[in-house]
Amino acid sequence: MRTLLALALSLVCGVSAASAGTQWPNSAKAAVVLTYDDALTSQLDHAVPALDAAGFKGTFFLPGPKLADIPRWRAAAAEGHELANHTIFHACPASNYSTDRRYTSEAYTPASMLKEIEQQNVLLTALDGKLTHGFATPCGQSKAGGVDYLEALRASKLVTYVRGVYTSPEDLRASVAQMDPMHVPSRGFDEQVTGAQLIEFAKEAEAGGGMAVYLFHGVAGDYLQVSDSAHRELIAWLAAHRSEVWVTTLQGALDWAKAHPNPRR
Ligand SMILES: [Zn+2]
Numbered sequence: 001m002r003t004l005l006a007l008a009l010s011l012v013c014g015v016s017a018a019s020a021g022t023q024w025p026n027s028a029k030a031a032v033v034l035t036y037d038d039a040l041t042s043q044l045d046h047a048v049p050a051l052d053a054a055g056f057k058g059t060f061f062l063p064g065p066k067l068a069d070i071p072r073w074r075a076a077a078a079e080g081h082e083l084a085n086h087t088i089f090h091a092c093p094a095s096n097y098s099t100d101r102r103y104t105s106e107a108y109t110p111a112s113m114l115k116e117i118e119q120q121n122v123l124l125t126a127l128d129g130k131l132t133h134g135f136a137t138p139c140g141q142s143k144a145g146g147v148d149y150l151e152a153l154r155a156s157k158l159v160t161y162v163r164g165v166y167t168s169p170e171d172l173r174a175s176v177a178q179m180d181p182m183h184v185p186s187r188g189f190d191e192q193v194t195g196a197q198l199i200e201f202a203k204e205a206e207a208g209g210g211m212a213v214y215l216f217h218g219v220a221g222d223y224l225q226v227s228d229s230a231h232r233e234l235i236a237w238l239a240a241h242r243s244e245v246w247v248t249t250l251q252g253a254l255d256w257a258k259a260h261p262n263p264r265r
Contacts, residue, residue: 043222
Protein backbone atom coordinates (compact mmCIF):
# COMPACT_ATOMS: atom_id res chain seq x y z
CA MET A 1 0.00 0.00 0.00
CA ARG A 2 2.76 2.32 1.01
CA THR A 3 4.61 1.48 -2.22
CA LEU A 4 1.49 2.15 -4.27
CA LEU A 5 1.02 5.48 -2.54
CA ALA A 6 4.62 6.44 -3.22
CA LEU A 7 4.22 5.42 -6.85
CA ALA A 8 1.02 7.45 -7.22
CA LEU A 9 2.67 10.42 -5.56
CA SER A 10 5.72 10.24 -7.82
CA LEU A 11 3.47 10.02 -10.87
CA VAL A 12 1.48 13.05 -9.76
CA CYS A 13 4.64 14.99 -8.95
CA GLY A 14 6.20 13.91 -12.24
CA VAL A 15 3.21 15.13 -14.19
CA SER A 16 3.04 18.42 -12.33
CA ALA A 17 6.78 19.00 -12.76
CA ALA A 18 6.47 18.43 -16.50
CA SER A 19 3.64 20.95 -16.84
CA ALA A 20 4.75 23.43 -14.21
CA GLY A 21 5.76 26.09 -16.73
CA THR A 22 4.83 29.71 -16.36
CA GLN A 23 1.45 31.26 -17.16
CA TRP A 24 2.60 33.55 -19.99
CA PRO A 25 0.45 36.39 -21.41
CA ASN A 26 -2.22 35.63 -24.02
CA SER A 27 -1.80 31.90 -23.33
CA ALA A 28 1.60 31.85 -25.01
CA LYS A 29 3.35 28.54 -24.41
CA ALA A 30 6.79 30.02 -23.75
CA ALA A 31 8.74 33.23 -23.46
CA VAL A 32 11.66 33.95 -25.75
CA VAL A 33 14.29 36.51 -24.77
CA LEU A 34 16.95 37.68 -27.21
CA THR A 35 20.05 39.00 -25.42
CA TYR A 36 23.11 40.58 -26.97
CA ASP A 37 26.38 41.06 -25.08
CA ASP A 38 29.33 43.45 -25.15
CA ALA A 39 27.82 46.63 -26.72
CA LEU A 40 28.90 45.64 -30.22
CA THR A 41 28.28 47.98 -33.16
CA SER A 42 27.10 45.06 -35.34
CA GLN A 43 24.17 44.68 -32.93
CA LEU A 44 23.13 48.27 -33.66
CA ASP A 45 23.70 47.74 -37.39
CA HIS A 46 21.90 44.39 -37.74
CA ALA A 47 20.10 43.14 -34.63
CA VAL A 48 18.21 46.28 -33.63
CA PRO A 49 16.83 46.90 -37.17
CA ALA A 50 15.70 43.26 -37.45
CA LEU A 51 14.02 43.42 -34.05
CA ASP A 52 12.41 46.77 -34.85
CA ALA A 53 11.00 45.49 -38.15
CA ALA A 54 9.26 42.66 -36.27
CA GLY A 55 8.18 44.86 -33.36
CA PHE A 56 10.30 42.89 -30.88
CA LYS A 57 12.36 44.21 -27.96
CA GLY A 58 15.79 42.79 -27.12
CA THR A 59 18.06 42.94 -24.09
CA PHE A 60 21.53 44.39 -24.52
CA PHE A 61 24.26 43.85 -21.92
CA LEU A 62 26.64 46.79 -22.15
CA PRO A 63 30.16 47.08 -20.89
CA GLY A 64 31.62 50.54 -21.65
CA PRO A 65 30.17 51.35 -25.10
CA LYS A 66 31.93 53.19 -27.94
CA LEU A 67 31.43 56.94 -27.77
CA ALA A 68 30.20 57.06 -31.38
CA ASP A 69 27.45 54.54 -30.57
CA ILE A 70 25.95 56.46 -27.63
CA PRO A 71 23.16 58.15 -29.65
CA ARG A 72 22.06 54.81 -31.08
CA TRP A 73 22.05 53.05 -27.67
CA ARG A 74 20.01 55.92 -26.31
CA ALA A 75 17.56 55.64 -29.22
CA ALA A 76 17.31 51.85 -28.77
CA ALA A 77 16.45 52.33 -25.10
CA ALA A 78 13.87 55.00 -25.96
CA GLU A 79 12.05 52.60 -28.23
CA GLY A 80 11.83 49.93 -25.54
CA HIS A 81 14.93 47.77 -25.87
CA GLU A 82 16.41 46.85 -22.50
CA LEU A 83 19.90 48.07 -21.65
CA ALA A 84 21.58 46.08 -18.90
CA ASN A 85 24.85 45.96 -16.99
CA HIS A 86 27.90 43.94 -18.10
CA THR A 87 30.46 45.81 -15.94
CA ILE A 88 32.61 48.56 -17.50
CA PHE A 89 35.86 46.74 -18.30
CA HIS A 90 34.52 43.20 -18.83
CA ALA A 91 37.12 41.58 -16.57
CA CYS A 92 37.56 37.87 -17.30
CA PRO A 93 40.08 35.31 -16.05
CA ALA A 94 43.56 35.92 -17.53
CA SER A 95 43.31 32.55 -19.27
CA ASN A 96 40.29 33.68 -21.36
CA TYR A 97 42.09 36.24 -23.50
CA SER A 98 45.08 38.49 -23.20
CA THR A 99 44.58 41.92 -21.70
CA ASP A 100 46.29 44.28 -19.28
CA ARG A 101 46.62 42.37 -16.01
CA ARG A 102 44.71 45.00 -14.09
CA TYR A 103 41.61 44.26 -16.21
CA THR A 104 41.60 40.54 -15.44
CA SER A 105 39.12 39.21 -12.87
CA GLU A 106 42.05 37.98 -10.76
CA ALA A 107 43.05 41.59 -10.15
CA TYR A 108 39.61 42.46 -8.69
CA THR A 109 38.06 41.93 -5.28
CA PRO A 110 34.31 41.42 -4.83
CA ALA A 111 34.16 44.98 -3.46
CA SER A 112 35.94 46.52 -6.46
CA MET A 113 33.76 44.49 -8.85
CA LEU A 114 30.58 45.73 -7.15
CA LYS A 115 31.91 49.30 -7.27
CA GLU A 116 32.39 48.96 -11.01
CA ILE A 117 28.90 47.49 -11.49
CA GLU A 118 27.46 50.36 -9.47
CA GLN A 119 29.25 52.89 -11.66
CA GLN A 120 28.05 51.20 -14.86
CA ASN A 121 24.50 51.54 -13.55
CA VAL A 122 25.06 55.31 -13.55
CA LEU A 123 25.95 55.26 -17.25
CA LEU A 124 22.93 53.06 -18.04
CA THR A 125 20.62 55.44 -16.18
CA ALA A 126 22.08 58.32 -18.16
CA LEU A 127 21.24 56.39 -21.34
CA ASP A 128 17.78 55.01 -20.54
CA GLY A 129 16.47 56.97 -17.54
CA LYS A 130 15.74 53.75 -15.62
CA LEU A 131 16.77 53.40 -11.98
CA THR A 132 17.22 49.61 -11.95
CA HIS A 133 19.06 47.26 -14.31
CA GLY A 134 19.79 43.60 -14.85
CA PHE A 135 23.28 42.17 -15.14
CA ALA A 136 25.23 39.52 -17.03
CA THR A 137 28.55 38.18 -15.76
CA PRO A 138 31.52 38.81 -18.09
CA CYS A 139 32.62 35.50 -19.64
CA GLY A 140 29.85 33.83 -17.63
CA GLN A 141 31.90 33.63 -14.47
CA SER A 142 31.40 35.42 -11.17
CA LYS A 143 34.79 35.35 -9.47
CA ALA A 144 36.78 38.41 -8.49
CA GLY A 145 40.23 37.75 -7.06
CA GLY A 146 39.24 34.10 -6.78
CA VAL A 147 36.14 34.83 -4.65
CA ASP A 148 32.59 34.41 -5.96
CA TYR A 149 30.82 37.76 -5.74
CA LEU A 150 27.25 36.69 -6.63
CA GLU A 151 25.96 36.60 -3.06
CA ALA A 152 27.55 39.96 -2.31
CA LEU A 153 25.90 41.28 -5.47
CA ARG A 154 22.53 39.85 -4.38
CA ALA A 155 22.89 41.48 -0.95
CA SER A 156 23.89 44.81 -2.49
CA LYS A 157 20.63 44.98 -4.53
CA LEU A 158 22.63 46.73 -7.26
CA VAL A 159 21.03 44.61 -10.00
CA THR A 160 17.62 43.03 -10.53
CA TYR A 161 18.90 39.72 -11.96
CA VAL A 162 22.05 37.95 -13.17
CA ARG A 163 22.04 36.19 -16.50
CA GLY A 164 24.37 33.19 -16.73
CA VAL A 165 25.50 31.27 -19.81
CA TYR A 166 24.11 27.75 -19.57
CA THR A 167 20.61 26.32 -20.06
CA SER A 168 19.73 22.76 -19.05
CA PRO A 169 16.68 20.89 -20.43
CA GLU A 170 15.10 21.27 -16.96
CA ASP A 171 15.50 25.05 -17.19
CA LEU A 172 13.22 25.08 -20.25
CA ARG A 173 10.43 23.49 -18.21
CA ALA A 174 11.03 25.46 -15.04
CA SER A 175 8.61 27.85 -13.45
CA VAL A 176 10.29 31.17 -14.10
CA ALA A 177 8.64 32.71 -11.02
CA GLN A 178 10.52 30.20 -8.88
CA MET A 179 13.83 30.71 -10.65
CA ASP A 180 16.61 32.31 -8.63
CA PRO A 181 17.01 35.72 -10.32
CA MET A 182 20.74 35.56 -9.57
CA HIS A 183 21.04 32.47 -11.79
CA VAL A 184 19.03 33.04 -14.97
CA PRO A 185 20.06 30.53 -17.64
CA SER A 186 20.81 31.36 -21.27
CA ARG A 187 22.27 29.60 -24.29
CA GLY A 188 25.03 30.76 -26.63
CA PHE A 189 25.63 29.44 -30.15
CA ASP A 190 28.69 28.85 -32.29
CA GLU A 191 29.42 30.91 -35.39
CA GLN A 192 28.20 28.25 -37.81
CA VAL A 193 24.74 28.05 -36.26
CA THR A 194 21.90 27.93 -38.77
CA GLY A 195 18.53 29.61 -38.53
CA ALA A 196 16.90 26.20 -38.06
CA GLN A 197 19.18 25.43 -35.10
CA LEU A 198 18.36 28.77 -33.51
CA ILE A 199 14.64 28.12 -33.98
CA GLU A 200 15.01 24.69 -32.34
CA PHE A 201 15.81 26.35 -28.99
CA ALA A 202 12.53 28.33 -29.08
CA LYS A 203 10.67 25.12 -29.93
CA GLU A 204 12.26 23.39 -26.92
CA ALA A 205 11.00 26.17 -24.66
CA GLU A 206 7.59 25.97 -26.32
CA ALA A 207 7.43 22.26 -25.52
CA GLY A 208 8.64 22.87 -21.96
CA GLY A 209 6.43 25.85 -21.16
CA GLY A 210 9.33 27.87 -19.81
CA MET A 211 11.68 30.51 -21.17
CA ALA A 212 14.43 30.41 -23.79
CA VAL A 213 17.09 33.07 -23.30
CA TYR A 214 19.33 33.45 -26.35
CA LEU A 215 22.85 34.80 -25.88
CA PHE A 216 24.33 36.55 -28.92
CA HIS A 217 27.52 38.53 -29.45
CA GLY A 218 28.21 39.86 -32.96
CA VAL A 219 25.48 39.75 -35.59
CA ALA A 220 27.06 39.75 -39.07
CA GLY A 221 30.19 41.40 -37.66
CA ASP A 222 32.48 41.81 -34.65
CA TYR A 223 33.18 38.41 -32.99
CA LEU A 224 31.43 35.20 -31.95
CA GLN A 225 29.07 36.28 -34.68
CA VAL A 226 25.95 34.64 -35.98
CA SER A 227 25.12 35.35 -39.61
CA ASP A 228 22.56 37.98 -40.53
CA SER A 229 20.53 35.32 -42.36
CA ALA A 230 20.42 32.90 -39.39
CA HIS A 231 19.43 35.75 -37.07
CA ARG A 232 16.74 36.98 -39.48
CA GLU A 233 15.42 33.44 -39.93
CA LEU A 234 14.93 33.20 -36.18
CA ILE A 235 13.19 36.59 -36.03
CA ALA A 236 10.93 35.62 -38.94
CA TRP A 237 9.96 32.36 -37.22
CA LEU A 238 9.24 34.17 -33.96
CA ALA A 239 7.16 36.75 -35.83
CA ALA A 240 5.14 33.97 -37.48
CA HIS A 241 4.57 32.28 -34.10
CA ARG A 242 3.63 35.29 -31.98
CA SER A 243 0.60 33.57 -30.52
CA GLU A 244 2.65 30.61 -29.27
CA VAL A 245 5.81 32.31 -28.02
CA TRP A 246 6.05 35.65 -26.30
CA VAL A 247 9.14 37.63 -27.29
CA THR A 248 10.09 40.10 -24.61
CA THR A 249 13.02 41.55 -22.70
CA LEU A 250 14.60 39.58 -19.88
CA GLN A 251 13.37 42.06 -17.29
CA GLY A 252 9.93 41.91 -18.91
CA ALA A 253 9.78 38.11 -18.70
CA LEU A 254 11.00 38.00 -15.10
CA ASP A 255 8.60 40.76 -14.01
CA TRP A 256 5.67 39.00 -15.68
CA ALA A 257 6.53 35.63 -14.09
CA LYS A 258 6.85 37.20 -10.66
CA ALA A 259 3.45 38.89 -11.01
CA HIS A 260 1.82 35.64 -12.23
CA PRO A 261 3.36 33.00 -9.95
CA ASN A 262 0.71 30.31 -10.42
CA PRO A 263 2.05 27.52 -12.57
CA ARG A 264 0.17 26.46 -15.66
CA ARG A 265 -2.13 23.48 -15.27
ZN1 LIG B 1 30.61 39.69 -22.49
